[in-house]
Amino acid sequence: MRAAVYHAAGDIRIERIPRPRRADDEILVRVLRSGLCGTDVTEWRVGPVMIPLETRHPHSGHQGPMVPGHEFIGEVVEAPAGSPFAVGTRVASGAQVFCGECRRCAQGRYNICERLYTLGLNAPGGHAEYVAGPPRSFVPIPPDLPLDVAGLAQPLAVGLHAARRAQARAGDRVLVSGAGAIGSFVLVSLRHLVPDLRITVVDVDPAKLERSRRLGADETASPEQLADHDAFDLSIEASGAPGTLAACIHRTAVGGRVLAVGMPPGDVSLPVHELVLHEITLETTVALVTPEDIPVALEILGGTGLADELLDSVRPLSEIAATLDELAAGQISGKVLLDPGR
Numbered sequence: 001m002r003a004a005v006y007h008a009a010g011d012i013r014i015e016r017i018p019r020p021r022r023a024d025d026e027i028l029v030r031v032l033r034s035g036l037c038g039t040d041v042t043e044w045r046v047g048p049v050m051i052p053l054e055t056r057h058p059h060s061g062h063q064g065p066m067v068p069g070h071e072f073i074g075e076v077v078e079a080p081a082g083s084p085f086a087v088g089t090r091v092a093s094g095a096q097v098f099c100g101e102c103r104r105c106a107q108g109r110y111n112i113c114e115r116l117y118t119l120g121l122n123a124p125g126g127h128a129e130y131v132a133g134p135p136r137s138f139v140p141i142p143p144d145l146p147l148d149v150a151g152l153a154q155p156l157a158v159g160l161h162a163a164r165r166a167q168a169r170a171g172d173r174v175l176v177s178g179a180g181a182i183g184s185f186v187l188v189s190l191r192h193l194v195p196d197l198r199i200t201v202v203d204v205d206p207a208k209l210e211r212s213r214r215l216g217a218d219e220t221a222s223p224e225q226l227a228d229h230d231a232f233d234l235s236i237e238a239s240g241a242p243g244t245l246a247a248c249i250h251r252t253a254v255g256g257r258v259l260a261v262g263m264p265p266g267d268v269s270l271p272v273h274e275l276v277l278h279e280i281t282l283e284t285t286v287a288l289v290t291p292e293d294i295p296v297a298l299e300i301l302g303g304t305g306l307a308d309e310l311l312d313s314v315r316p317l318s319e320i321a322a323t324l325d326e327l328a329a330g331q332i333s334g335k336v337l338l339d340p341g342r
Ligand SMILES: [Zn+2]
Pocket: 036, 037, 038, 039, 070, 071, 155
C-alpha cells in the first residue's frame, strides 16, 4: 500500500509498504480521509516526541519509522466473525487503543487507560491506504454524512471532551481563549451541551474572531480588550500560547474554574497565590473518550455548518510534507484532510 512514513523531523516519505496485518480481534480499514493536526506539525518540526522511533513503545510494541495520522475515517474491509461492524461500514476512529480492563477503563476513563496507545502517535495510523485496530476504537458514521464533514470527528471529539470536563452550568459567563481549530471545537461543543451560556472568545487574530462569531460566540475580544476583566465563571485555555493560562486565571471570578486544553511549548509559571486565595479550580483535559465523544461529534457535524467554516482543503497524500511546512509556518488556519486514495 501507499503510506506516508515518518523517519525523523522534516523527513516524511511516501513509500510502498505492506498492508498492516490485523490481529484476530481487529478490523482492517481502508482510509478515506486523514486529518493533519498540531501534533503532526510538532513531530514534523521537533520530533520524534510521541512517535517511538528509537525505543519500543511499552504498549503498542512499535519501534522505528512509522505511519502517523490519528484523525482518520474509513471503510471496514476486513472484520473478525462477530465484529460489531460489517465489511463496507464507514467508521470514524477515536485513534486510541485502550485495554478495557484496567482500573481507569473500569471508570470509563479510556483516554487515560493504563495500557493506552494511540494509532498514528505510538502505532501505525491513518496517513496510509489501510490501518488496523480493535473495533472499540471506532464508531460507525451516519450514512448521509459526507466524508469531508465526517473527517473532522476526531478533533471535534477532543473539543467535546474538553467541554464536558469544563462542567459549564446554564447561565455561566464563559471565556474561550484561542479561536483556532481546537478553540472553535470547544466553542461549538459548549453550545451543543449547555443552554444559556454567555461565551466570549479571545484571540489576537481578528479573522479567527469573526469565524468564532459565526460559530456562535456571543462576544469576541482581543487580549488588550480583556485586560481588566476578572469575572468569568469558567475560562478555557485552548490556544497553547505562552502566558495565556495565567491570563485565564486573572480573568476568572472568585470561586470560578479554569480548564487547561492547549499545551504551551515549555513549562510556564502560574499565579498560585491568586489561584488559592480566589479558590479557583484548575482542571485539565486530554484527548477524548471514543465511545462517548465520537458519536456526539458526528451528531454535531451533521447538524451544523462547522465543516464549511473549519475545513481548509482536502489534499492528496503525496502533498503531506508541503502541507506540514505550510501548517508550521502558520499559513493555514483551518483543518486539512488528506485523501490516501489520491
Ligand atoms: Zn490531532
